[in-house]
Amino acid sequence: MIKKLNNNFAICVDGDGEEFIAYGKGIGFPKIPYELTDPTLIDRRFYDVDQQYLALFNELPEKVLHFTVKLVDIAKNELDYELNPNIVLTLADHINFCIQRAKQHIYVQMPLIYEVEQQYPQEGKLGRYALKQIERRFAIQLNQNEASGIAIHFVNARYNVKTRRDVNAQWQQRYDDVLEDTVSLIEDEMGIVINRSSFNFARYSSHLMYLLQRLGTGSVLDSNISDMYCSLGEERPQIARCVELIGEYFHDKWGCSLCEEEKLYLLLHINRICTREGL
Structure with missing residues (x-):
């Protein structure tokens, strides 16, 4: 471990000398730097994350980050394409913004979810699932068309933003x-x-x-x-x-x-x- 991002995320170097973001409960607690002798403590590894997104680890609530990590894991099993390596952070930011808007009673019109599902059925299904889980885990009520924003986020994450x-x-x-x-x-x-x-x-x-x-x-x-x-x-x-x-x-x-x-x-x-x- 070479740099702590928060209690559960840290920047690490693997055996080949490549940097990655490690996710695991409590891996950021020990004094940095240190050698992690038990690799099973790492639940997820994120390679090729753009440096400009790292500040989000300190800005976003850990509960939102944790939720998004699990959601992206599910998406990778459901979708038949590779996702942009930055999606955990960009989607967590989107979800957090969605939650904050709802708390402030700011409603932003989204595409109708059933229309999104016509063109992107897999992503639409994920959007609906995510919406229900957000409402349950964060005790908040959202407009049902917020699911389309999450679905479109997955659609856009099919590509590397840098290639446009x-x-x-x-x-x-x-x-x-x-x-x-x-x-x-x-x-x-x-x-x-x-x-x-x-x-x-x-x-x-x-x-x-x-x-x-x-x-x-x-x-x-x-x-x-x-x-x-x-x-x-x-x-x-x-x-x-x-x-x-x-x-x-x-x-x-x-x-x-x-x-x-x-x-x-x-x-x-x-x-x-x-x-x-x-x-």
Whole structure:
């Protein structure tokens, strides 16, 4: 063990000199570094986890991480493809955000789960299962369509984000420009510098990638959530201004219009970035 992440997760080096994240009850308790003589204490090994996601081990509740580890284990047995090695952390962050939104009575419109199941039956089944388990284990009631968000997370995790193969071809070459242009808009409007190697940036860039995917396939979501978007925008007018500028950017440069649901997602993600920056 070479670095503790929390009580149950630690960075280790195997016999071949490769680093991995080890998961096991209490393996982070002993003084680091130390040699683990009993390998059976490691329940799971995670190789090739991007360094920018490691901060989540300290940010996310261990109960959520533990739940997600078990969920991903089940998914690997159910799905017939390999999952992105970062999925435990990105899905745990998604689930934690879902739980926090529910506690704050913030409802974000999701695709109807039965529609997702038509195209992705395996993932839809996992989404429904996950939703029931979240409600039971965290004693919280969720909108049933939250299952679709989890299902789509598995769909997106089929690919390595770094290759961006899940972005429609017409957007693939535009991705870097769109990402940098929109982040620059946020920085200029908010008067901050966003750390491009941070998880906050990775979370926003992943959301933008999925937004581009929806634009490229013509499957942009739309719903009647104008009241919620306006309400949150009134609470954070500078961030709402960022979202409107990004909407104008897409319209003027790429000929695309963002619906209010897409704007609401952007507002929530930008708010998280700015909150972490102390604004």
